[in-house]
Amino acid sequence: MILNWLRRFMAGRYGFDQLSFALLLLYMVLILVTRITRFWPLQFAALALLGWCLFRMLSRNPQNRWKENQKFLTFWHPVKNWFTHRAQHARACKTYRFFKCPHCKQKMRAPKGKGKIRVTCSRCQHVFLKKT
Ligand SMILES: [Zn+2]
Known part of the structure; x- marks a missing residue:
């Protein structure tokens, strides 16, 4: 109806x-x-x-x-x-730390809690240290 x-x-x-x-x-x-x-x-x-x-x-x-x-x-x-x-x-952000390459500003991420790591930028091959 x-x-x-x-x-x-x-x-x-x-x-x-x-x-x-x-x-x-x-x-x-x-x-x-x-x-x-x-x-x-x-x-x-x-x-x-x-x-x-x-x-x-x-x-x-x-x-x-x-x-x-x-x-x-x-x-x-x-x-x-x-x-x-x-x-x-x-x-x-809970499992990864985000940061930028100091040379070319490329955005990157690494798993948290790995201590100091050596990062090689995937874009410009710049190598730097980062605490995770
Ligand atoms: Zn870079």
């Missing part, structure tokens, strides 16, 4: 995607910030985001909504990759 109605209602409409998800998330963050700061005008910004999210979901113009989502993704992927990279680095 209600599911059938919903299915009929959503037929030919765009539905949910990553941009809508981001809007919904941003909406919840803004509502939370509004509660904490008691800066009520923010609530309108939050409602505008929710409205935009609903408008996109119920839209009967999937081509345009798809294009918007693609634009959002080209912006979002570098952001996501940056965070993923930071997380990987943080994990690696």
